[in-house]
Amino acid sequence: MNRRSLSCFLALVITTLLPLGWLIHPAATWAAMANAQDPPPAHFLCEGEPLIAEVHIGAVDAPGIPNTAAGTVPGAFIVLQWRGVSLQLPRTNNAGIPSYSDGRWWWQALDPVHPDFAQRRGDWENYSCEAQP
Structure with a gap:
C-alpha cells in the first residue's frame, strides 16, 4: 500500500469511527457496572x-x-x-x-x-x- 492509499484509508477510518466515539464511554460504564459487586447482606x-x-x-x-x-x-x-x-x-x-x-x-x-x-x-x-x- 503506497503512502497516498494509506492516508486515504486512515482518513476514512477516522471520519467513520470518530463520530462513534461517544459509544465508548457508555460501554465502559456498562462494563464497570456489570463487574460491580452487591454488598453483603x-x-x-x-x-x-x-x-x-x-x-x-x-x-x-x-x-x-x-x-x-x-x-x-x-x-x-x-x-x-x-x-x-x-x-x-x-x-x-x-x-x-x-x-x-x-x-x-x-x-x-x-x-x-x-x-x-x-x-x-x-x-x-x-x-x-x-x-x-
Whole structure:
C-alpha cells in the first residue's frame, strides 16, 4: 500500500469511527457496572425481630438520572426479609442517600445503625430498627 492509499484509508477510518466515539464511554460504564459487586447482606433487629437487608446494584435503566449516591444507580433494589415476608423494593430517584419504596413500604439508611423502615397503612407506621453485628 503506497503512502497516498494509506492516508486515504486512515482518513476514512477516522471520519467513520470518530463520530462513534461517544459509544465508548457508555460501554465502559456498562462494563464497570456489570463487574460491580452487591454488598453483603446487613442484619438488623426491627421491632425486636430479625431483618435481613440485601442491596442489589442492578442494571442502569435510566442513565440520565444522575443520582449515584453510595454506589447505587437507578435500577438498583433492596430485598428485605422480615417476619416471614420477603419485600423487593425498587430504588427511588430521590436525591441523596439511597431510598427504596414500592409505595407501601419504605427503607432508607440515612443512619446505618438506625435505618428508617416504614409501612403505609393509611398513615405511615414506622418500625424501630437497629443494626446487628
